[in-house]
Amino acid sequence: xKSFGLACVVLLCAALIYSTMNFPDWGSLNSPASEHVxxxxxxxxxxxxxxxxxxxxxLADYRGYxxxxxxxxxxxxxxxxxxxxxxxxxxxxPYRLYRHIETGVTLIIEQGGKEPTESEEFMRIDSQWVPYDxxxxxxxxxxxxxxxxxxxxxxxxxxxxxxxxxxxGVILGATLILLAIANDLRSTTKRISERISAQLASTGxxxxxxxxxxxxxxxxNFLDYSALSRLIATDPVMARSHGILLVEIGVAIAVSAVMIxxxxxxxxxxxxxxxL
Amino acid sequence: MIWQLDLIILAxxxxxxxxxxxxxxxxxxxxxxxxxxxxxxxxxxxxGAVDVAFTEASVGAGVSTVFFVAAVFRxxxxxKD
Amino acid sequence: xEELTTLVMAKYxxxxxxxxxxxxxxxxxxxxxxxxxxxxxxxxxxxxxxFYISISTKYGASIPIIHHGHGHTIHPADYMNPLPHVLMxxxxxxxxxxxxxxxxxxxxxxxxxxxLEEDEVLSQLTTDESTQA
Amino acid sequence: xxxxxxxxxxxxxxxxxxxxxxxxxARRSLCFPTAxxxxxxxxxxxxxxxxxxxxxxDIIYRMAGWDPPWGISWHIDHLNALILILIATVxxxxxxxxxxxxxxxxxxxxxxxYCLYLLFVTGVMGIVITGDVFxxxxxxxxxxxxxxxxxxxxxxxxxxxxxxYLFMGTIGASLYLFGTGYLYIATGSLNMxxxxxxxxxxxxxxxxxxxxxxxxxGLFMKMAFFPLHTWLPNAxxxxxxxxxxxxxxxxxxxxxxxxxxxxxxxxxxxxxFSQMALQDIVVWLAVIAIxxxxxxxxxxxxxxxxxAYIIVVEVGYMAGGFWLGNQTGVTGAVLHIVNDAMMTLxxxxxxxxxxxxxxxxxxxxxxxxxRRMPFTMTAFMVAxxxxxxxxxxxxxxxxxYLLSGGIEAGHYEFTAALIISSLINVLLFFRVVEISYYExxxxxxxxxxxxxQEASLDMLLPLLATAGLLIVLGFYAHSLVTWIxxxxxxxxxxxxx
Numbered sequence: 001x002k003s004f005g006l007a008c009v010v011l012l013c014a015a016l017i018y019s020t021m022n023f024p025d026w027g028s029l030n031s032p033a034s035e036h037v038x039x040x041x042x043x044x045x046x047x048x049x050x051x052x053x054x055x056x057x058x059l060a061d062y063r064g065y066x067x068x069x070x071x072x073x074x075x076x077x078x079x080x081x082x083x084x085x086x087x088x089x090x091x092x093x094p095y096r097l098y099r100h101i102e103t104g105v106t107l108i109i110e111q112g113g114k115e116p117t118e119s120e121e122f123m124r125i126d127s128q129w130v131p132y133d134x135x136x137x138x139x140x141x142x143x144x145x146x147x148x149x150x151x152x153x154x155x156x157x158x159x160x161x162x163x164x165x166x167x168x169g170v171i172l173g174a175t176l177i178l179l180a181i182a183n184d185l186r187s188t189t190k191r192i193s194e195r196i197s198a199q200l201a202s203t204g205x206x207x208x209x210x211x212x213x214x215x216x217x218x219x220x221n222f223l224d225y226s227a228l229s230r231l232i233a234t235d236p237v238m239a240r241s242h243g244i245l246l247v248e249i250g251v252a253i254a255v256s257a258v259m260i261x262x263x264x265x266x267x268x269x270x271x272x273x274x275x276l
Numbered sequence: 277m278i279w280q281l282d283l284i285i286l287a288x289x290x291x292x293x294x295x296x297x298x299x300x301x302x303x304x305x306x307x308x309x310x311x312x313x314x315x316x317x318x319x320x321x322x323x324g325a326v327d328v329a330f331t332e333a334s335v336g337a338g339v340s341t342v343f344f345v346a347a348v349f350r351x352x353x354x355x356k357d
Numbered sequence: 358x359e360e361l362t363t364l365v366m367a368k369y370x371x372x373x374x375x376x377x378x379x380x381x382x383x384x385x386x387x388x389x390x391x392x393x394x395x396x397x398x399x400x401x402x403x404x405x406x407x408f409y410i411s412i413s414t415k416y417g418a419s420i421p422i423i424h425h426g427h428g429h430t431i432h433p434a435d436y437m438n439p440l441p442h443v444l445m446x447x448x449x450x451x452x453x454x455x456x457x458x459x460x461x462x463x464x465x466x467x468x469x470x471x472x473l474e475e476d477e478v479l480s481q482l483t484t485d486e487s488t489q490a
Numbered sequence: 491x492x493x494x495x496x497x498x499x500x501x502x503x504x505x506x507x508x509x510x511x512x513x514x515x516a517r518r519s520l521c522f523p524t525a526x527x528x529x530x531x532x533x534x535x536x537x538x539x540x541x542x543x544x545x546x547x548d549i550i551y552r553m554a555g556w557d558p559p560w561g562i563s564w565h566i567d568h569l570n571a572l573i574l575i576l577i578a579t580v581x582x583x584x585x586x587x588x589x590x591x592x593x594x595x596x597x598x599x600x601x602x603x604y605c606l607y608l609l610f611v612t613g614v615m616g617i618v619i620t621g622d623v624f625x626x627x628x629x630x631x632x633x634x635x636x637x638x639x640x641x642x643x644x645x646x647x648x649x650x651x652x653x654x655y656l657f658m659g660t661i662g663a664s665l666y667l668f669g670t671g672y673l674y675i676a677t678g679s680l681n682m683x684x685x686x687x688x689x690x691x692x693x694x695x696x697x698x699x700x701x702x703x704x705x706x707x708g709l710f711m712k713m714a715f716f717p718l719h720t721w722l723p724n725a726x727x728x729x730x731x732x733x734x735x736x737x738x739x740x741x742x743x744x745x746x747x748x749x750x751x752x753x754x755x756x757x758x759x760x761x762x763f764s765q766m767a768l769q770d771i772v773v774w775l776a777v778i779a780i781x782x783x784x785x786x787x788x789x790x791x792x793x794x795x796x797x798a799y800i801i802v803v804e805v806g807y808m809a810g811g812f813w814l815g816n817q818t819g820v821t822g823a824v825l826h827i828v829n830d831a832m833m834t835l836x837x838x839x840x841x842x843x844x845x846x847x848x849x850x851x852x853x854x855x856x857x858x859x860x861r862r863m864p865f866t867m868t869a870f871m872v873a874x875x876x877x878x879x880x881x882x883x884x885x886x887x888x889x890x891y892l893l894s895g896g897i898e899a900g901h902y903e904f905t906a907a908l909i910i911s912s913l914i915n916v917l918l919f920f921r922v923v924e925i926s927y928y929e930x931x932x933x934x935x936x937x938x939x940x941x942x943q944e945a946s947l948d949m950l951l952p953l954l955a956t957a958g959l960l961i962v963l964g965f966y967a968h969s970l971v972t973w974i975x976x977x978x979x980x981x982x983x984x985x986x987x
Binding site: 313331 | 366381393410411474
């Protein structure tokens with residue numbers, strides 16, 4: 001099986017390499033790809049949308065419909081992970097581990113035994129092999145706020161510098177995943193419950209599609225932000241720029257919530273009790 | 277866009293790609309896949325695609341590696357091939 | 358010889374794309390472990406993203422962010438082609454979404470069959486079917 | 491506001507999917523009504539769009555107000571509008587029919603099931619309506635991802651076959667993306683009509699040929715055309731009832747529409763049919779698909795697996811009919827897309843009804859089904875006659891166009907294959923009828939009460955409506971062709987887009 005697979009892959013690659021012969025040269029200035037549509041974007045994007053970062057302008061305005069469905073793809077992945085993995089039957093685990101914080105002694109409480117209350121002295125830890133490490137927890141607690149500040153910077157500076165809704169949203173989601181890895185999953189699900197992350201994910205895409213539908217109600221085509229100029233009393237070009245910003249915020253909310261939601265389901269195989 | 281740098285990083289990308297699929301231990305394979313994604317992000321940064329490099333670094337390398345490690349943690353770490 | 362180097366200079370990026378496609382496809386076909394197949398699928402998708410990005414590069418052009426304000430005439434040759442970058446932002450997010458669903462299915466298979474090896478899973482399924490029928 | 495109707499077709503199901511998710515977490519009972527209202531609204535707007543297209547000609551809808559090559563635009567002609575109505579009808583009938591089985595199958599995740607259902611319908615409708623090549627890839631991914639999740643939730647074997655479907659589907663979609671990359675490197679634009687105008691002016695034809703082959707192989711993989719169909723039988727036969735009867739009628743047919751759109755709108759008929767010299771290869775592949783699919787269907791001993799192989803045969807009909815190259819062949823293919831979607835919906839709904847009543851799928855458990863479930867089996871009979879191609883039902887007319895197209899194009903092996911597979915279909919379905927009608931219902935299971943265990947009413951009425959629709963489609967097949975499919979096909983061939 002392996003040699004047959006290798007043979008047909010090598011055959012396919014040889015054919016494709018032969019087909020790359022009549023590509024235009026790599027990096028050439030007059031290849032058709034860099035003449036027809038991209039010249040319009042480079043020359044007109046700044047006047048029409050007041051956004052220097054061409055990629056954000058094309059991403060959220062000229063091809064905003066593409067990005068709406070891109071955010072819907074990541075939302076579908078969140079729904080799919082929940083739909084496939086989530087298990088609600090709460091059968092209690094055979095034993096629970098409690099650690100006495102000062103002495104570091106771990107108590108194994110069988111089912112039905114008297115469990116110490118999670119207070120100053122006792123801390124519940126996962127039954128899987130989890131390194132109880134003070135350094136990681138304290139370092140994570142210090143770093144996370146600054147990471148979230150950086151994520152907000154990336155979201156809101158999508159117009160001028162590389163970055164935008166997706167990158168900022170993923171960094172925001174990654175900070176909460178870092179919290180879940182540093183401590184245990186239950187402490188993070190207490191902060192951001194699964195229900196909040198699911199509803200936030202849909203609200204993010206609702207913000208995006210809602211802005212589009214708002215332009216629809218104002219009489220223009222779907223996702224035509226210049227129609228917002230009547231609402232926020234600016235000229236159509238600035239209305240497009242603000243529309244792009246609004247859409248980027250929606251994307252950031254959706255992407256960060258979906259990343260957390262997928263992580264919750266994937267790491268606990270759907271039971272949301274013990275994870276990495 | 278210095279083409280020599282581009283050639284070197286492209287070679288590194290191909291090597292880490294081959295390594296990612298030939299390592300037997302799945303955790304090692306997912307970490308190597310993280311390295312593959314970071315090198316790919318570096319390649320795109322050299323090629324001038326700055327936004328795409330940023331996204332590949334955060335979405336491709338950052339979160340996919342976490343998903344891989346989480347999935348391997350929930351399943352098995354040894355693999356026969 | 359000199360003609361060969363100009364040919365290589367002009368096309369090596371696309372050859373790298375094809376080699377990565379081959380690696381990804383080989384991993385998906387020949388590898389036995391499900392997670393290895395998922396890694397192969399991801400390599401296959403990032404290879405196509407690399408193909409689009411190498412279309413957009415221009416020699417001597419800077420990143421697609423217009424650095425001076427209004428008023429100046431903007432020459433397209435100064436900036437790289439922004440369109441493939443937009444498309445590939447979408448393709449990266451699609452590849453992560455597919456990765457998430459594939460890993461969810463792999464975890465689900467492990468919950469049912471306690472193995473990630475394709476041949477062991479299929480042998481268990483055929484034994485289940487024979488006992489069921 | 492009336493000029494915005496095309497946007498409602500996509501926006502309403504998408505917003506409904508989001509609202510269902512947000513509301514689903516608060517109150518579970520809200521999910522089904524919102525989903526049904528959204529699909530009904532989408533259905534009504536597709537009919538309004540069809541009327542506008544037949545009155546005023548093609549609709550060009552500029553997304554975000556930008557002109558076609560720069561922004562994304564929709565180009566809705568007769569073909570688009572017809573397939574949109576088909577999708578909306580199948581989705582609406584299926585959501586109403588499978589309400590009780592969905593609640594029974596997914597008790598704790600019903601809200602998310604309806605979100606995935608609506609996202610699948612949005613993705614499929616977006617594929618049909620869009621005029622942009624890359625946008626089609628993104629919507630293809632949405633439809634596929636929600637399809638993998640819906641199909642993966644069945645029995646123990648479902649997740650293995652769904653993962654297999656995911657691998658092959660991702661390779662297919664990525665090959666399509668690679669093909670559009672070749673197109674983009676040659677023309678520099680992504681809008682279908684714009685590419686069609688640039689392609690004749692280019693001189694290096696071999697680049698365009700490679701891009702066409704790559705797109706085609708990717709679409710064949712998504713369409714389950716013969717050599718690349720191995721994912722379909724497992725994926726559809728182990729899937730849960732409600733999702734199988736949604737995905738089976740739609741995915742392969744929409745991929746066929748995409749092949750027609752790519753081959754005729756972007757590459758223009760003279761390039762696709764004459765210069766590419768692919769015709770004979772693909773028609774012979776279709777012949778092999780039809781024959782081997784029918785034989786494999788005969789070898790199955792489970793109902794849903796047999797129906798899955800029949801879908802592979804039907805894809806062989808449609809792809810072969812399209813690649814005959816002449817107008818009657820393409821008309822037959824388009825009409826068969828419509829008919830086959832309705833037939834597959836009816837068959838999978840009956841399979842779902844049978845599975846919900848006697849949760850066994852193998853043939854040997856279907857004894858005496860006519861006495862136990864008379865109405866479901868009559869609907870099964872109507873769908874069986876339609877697939878075989880008996881005149882009053884719609885299956886006959888599309889097969890008639892395919893047959894005459896085959897003779898006209900001189901591909902007699904295709905017509906022979908059609909006739910042979912119709913005969914094998916007769917054997918397939920009468921084997922089922924023989925088991926369920928003539929074999930006595932062995933009453934050693936005394937505890938089971940002997941009376942009629944008919945499927946629940948809310949599943950039965952849509953099922954009988956679909957069976958009735960098959961016959962109505964049969965009567966109006968001629969007017970359907972003259973009013974909608976003739977102008978669509980002629981505009982595709984003359985390339986007046």
